Amino acid sequence: MAPQISVQTENLTRKFGHFTAVDRVNISVEKGEIFGFLGANGAGKTTMIRMLCGLLIPSSGSATVAGFDVYRQSEQIKQTIGYMSQRFSLYNDLSIEENIEFYGGIYGLSNKKIAQKKSEIFENLKLGDWAKSVTADLPLGFKQRLALGCAMLHEPAIVFLDEPTSGVDPAARRAFWELIYQTAAGGTTVFVTTHFMDEAEYCNRISIMDAGRVIALDSPENLKQQYDQPTIQKVFVELVRGKERGEMEAN
Amino acid sequence: MSAIEIKDFGKNYDSLQAVKGVSLLVEKGELFGLIGPDGAGKTTLMRSVCTLLKPTSGQILVNNLDTAKDIISIRKILGYMPQQFSLYQDLTVEQNLNFFADLFKVPEEERARRMVQLYRFSRLEPFKKRQSGALSGGMKQKLALSCALIHTPEILILDEPTFGVDPVSREEFWDILAAIRKEGTTILVSTAYMDEAALCDRVALMHLGEFLTMGTPAEVVNRFPFPLYRVTGENLRSLRQFFLKQPNVHATQLFGDALHVSFTEAPPRSAWRGWRQESGGNLKTCKRQPPSIEDVFMELTRKGDDGASN
Numbered sequence: 001m002a003p004q005i006s007v008q009t010e011n012l013t014r015k016f017g018h019f020t021a022v023d024r025v026n027i028s029v030e031k032g033e034i035f036g037f038l039g040a041n042g043a044g045k046t047t048m049i050r051m052l053c054g055l056l057i058p059s060s061g062s063a064t065v066a067g068f069d070v071y072r073q074s075e076q077i078k079q080t081i082g083y084m085s086q087r088f089s090l091y092n093d094l095s096i097e098e099n100i101e102f103y104g105g106i107y108g109l110s111n112k113k114i115a116q117k118k119s120e121i122f123e124n125l126k127l128g129d130w131a132k133s134v135t136a137d138l139p140l141g142f143k144q145r146l147a148l149g150c151a152m153l154h155e156p157a158i159v160f161l162d163e164p165t166s167g168v169d170p171a172a173r174r175a176f177w178e179l180i181y182q183t184a185a186g187g188t189t190v191f192v193t194t195h196f197m198d199e200a201e202y203c204n205r206i207s208i209m210d211a212g213r214v215i216a217l218d219s220p221e222n223l224k225q226q227y228d229q230p231t232i233q234k235v236f237v238e239l240v241r242g243k244e245r246g247e248m249e250a251n
Numbered sequence: 252m253s254a255i256e257i258k259d260f261g262k263n264y265d266s267l268q269a270v271k272g273v274s275l276l277v278e279k280g281e282l283f284g285l286i287g288p289d290g291a292g293k294t295t296l297m298r299s300v301c302t303l304l305k306p307t308s309g310q311i312l313v314n315n316l317d318t319a320k321d322i323i324s325i326r327k328i329l330g331y332m333p334q335q336f337s338l339y340q341d342l343t344v345e346q347n348l349n350f351f352a353d354l355f356k357v358p359e360e361e362r363a364r365r366m367v368q369l370y371r372f373s374r375l376e377p378f379k380k381r382q383s384g385a386l387s388g389g390m391k392q393k394l395a396l397s398c399a400l401i402h403t404p405e406i407l408i409l410d411e412p413t414f415g416v417d418p419v420s421r422e423e424f425w426d427i428l429a430a431i432r433k434e435g436t437t438i439l440v441s442t443a444y445m446d447e448a449a450l451c452d453r454v455a456l457m458h459l460g461e462f463l464t465m466g467t468p469a470e471v472v473n474r475f476p477f478p479l480y481r482v483t484g485e486n487l488r489s490l491r492q493f494f495l496k497q498p499n500v501h502a503t504q505l506f507g508d509a510l511h512v513s514f515t516e517a518p519p520r521s522a523w524r525g526w527r528q529e530s531g532g533n534l535k536t537c538k539r540q541p542p543s544i545e546d547v548f549m550e551l552t553r554k555g556d557d558g559a560s561n
Binding site for chain 1: 422
């Protein structure tokens with residue numbers, strides 16, 4: 001059986017005036033895959049994500065997200081995706097329980113569904129003992145788990161995670177990645193954007209963007225072997241600097 | 252005489268013990284890294300070295316001067332780059348450098364020489380007329396570093412200088428630090444990126460206000476006592492369940508397209524052959540994996556958790 005495709009782009013391009021932020025990008029992400037999306041500042045990551053979230057119309061090329069077309073079906077796309085930012089969009093003065101109720105309401109879930117989701121989050125994310133605690137008082141690792149839970153309330157087909165674990169201690173980070181692996185095993189596609197290279201090592205495949213183009217796409221292990229570098233950080237630097245060298249020679 | 256001598260230093264904020272009695276010597280010319288996640292106490296410790304906070308207990312000496320008493324003399328020999336970008340956003344690159352040179356009373360001729368040097372390090376000269384608020388993240392960090400270096404300090408204190416900086420700028424920033432160190436400057440730098448530890452001469456791993464361990468990066472990594480393997484297979488989740496049932500397995504962790512398995516003692520080759528069969532072909536490859544600083548950190552905090560009440 002052919003794997004189901006969750007995100008597919010073909011020559012996806014976005015220009016702002018004369019500036020090409022995303023330049024003919026082709027990616028194909030399978031359902032249930034954990035896909036890392038890396039790039040330096042200004043490489044085009046954010047523009048790419050905004051197009052895939054249905055927030056920005058491409059200049060040319062095509063893309064489908066969970067089978068929906070980015071030009072014509074952006075509303076359906078918005079209902080099909082979840083988004084979690086490193087700067088959590090949780091309400092600090094609400095309790096864990098209240099945050100879940102609030103986001104459930106925004107997503108238009110029924111009260112019954114919200115109650116069911118609440119108990120799932122308490123159970124799966126081990127937050128039950130803290131249900132009544134005010135979010136501001138929680139350790140960073142707890143906030144992350146709650147933010148993920150809230151981003152997943154409406155059972156999205158694809159969840160976008162923006163630098164999800166920067167700054168937390170290694171134990172909390174690994175616990176969080178366990179949840180991500182669980183999420184992916186349940187069939188949700190996980191898109192991780194980060195410039196923390198150690199987060200990239202946890203992904204199934206990663207793409208590296210530079211100046212609007214995808215300049216590498218493979219599993220972290222294969223990339224390290226291919227470029228003969230010990231870490232993804234080194235691969236990244238090698239790729240971008242190598243490209244700069246090439247451009248200088250070409251000129 | 253050490254460049255920085257921290258003796259049983261503790262710092263409380265009301266009832267919160269941010270740093271709990273730590274000791275450390277940073278030698279002259281050393282590049283020393285404080286490695287730890289948010290809330291470890293790194294910033295409190297660095298601000299105290301910079302005379303910005305008074306110890307609750309213990310003492311910190313900088314070039315044998317006491318941070319609680321010799322504040323003015325210490326500030327002359329220190330360069331400090333705080334975590335928050337604290338330059339004037341509406342001043343240009345050049346104006347910011349001049350402002351800091353004025354603050355530290357750097358004489359005219361020396362200032363000109365130093366600027367040339369700093370521009371060479373930072374490659375910011377083409378941008379010297381640009382307002383600092385309009386620089387990229389990586390360039391801002393290089394400018395902040397240059398301002399901290401304008402008075403040619405003996406000792407440089409950098410609080411998470413690479414936080415949020417993209418990988419290429421991060422690499423460049425560390426190259427600059429290596430060059431500054433070569434000139435004889437002592438550097439104390441903090442970071443939450445465990446992989447940056449390898450770039451320091453020595454590191455201390457810090458967690459909840461305490462040092463977990465200290466040493467050269469190689470020494471610290473060697474303190475991970477469990478043989479670690481990178482294992483690949485057809486189905487990693489079931490492979491993981493399989494390994495959790497085997498004797499001598501210490502821990503397992505999914506890592507992208509592989510599984511990391513640590514053992515209480517290295518399994519013989521025959522064991523791997525057996526597992527390949529028992530797993531019904533699920534187990535494909537295995538190879539020894541060098542532990543990372545993160546593995547060491549995990550292990551040391553796991554032990555710490557056994558008796559702790561929180």
